[in-house]
Amino acid sequence: MSSQGNRDAHFQSGVLLAALGTFFAIEGPLNTYARAGKLFPGPHLYAGAGLVVLWSFAAACVPAMQKGSDTARSLHIGLNAAGTGLFAWQVVSGWPILLKVLEKTQWP
Template structure:
């Protein structure tokens, strides 16, 4: 079966992945904020804790984290698919390898949640370490991704 994709669709599809990833980078920063606030809630004195509980950072952090996991996996697959559709191959390089590694890191981080819910501090610190690493890699990916977008635009 030979599926023919119109050239305009092929061209504009190249920008979906970068846009999604920039949105996810922003959501990652918010997930960090809500995670810090949830940690503060758990360790705060009685009055501060009562005030923070009302803001429900635990639920916000969990929901944003779940959304990040789902969209990062889909965004990674989508970015690879669009690259393959437009070029007939994937470009093996740091951007691809780091992106795949990030997808693995976020999956491992999410897998630690059941242990964290049982009070496992090692799982909690591992979750934090993985996510701070993920944020650093995500920032680097944003820079290298914009270099790729500039290459695409220069071919116009």
């Protein structure tokens, strides 16, 4: 299995997910503030911030995992499982926001 390069593919996918996720976690509130002049604190905003924190903690486990730490591996898996739950909450809590934005948007 190690000859298939799964570790490298997993690492590259994780890097891409963390980079895009962090970008959009910052872009979303900035876009909201630019359009509405304020932020709307709530579950969606908090889940997004929490997700970025979990991603950074999970990424911080990588050096210890590369040295063979099973504790770091378990922590990495647990943090990403919790992150998956927060991402699911992002989808659930973001749906009404999306509908409101589409309702209030002036289409050409």
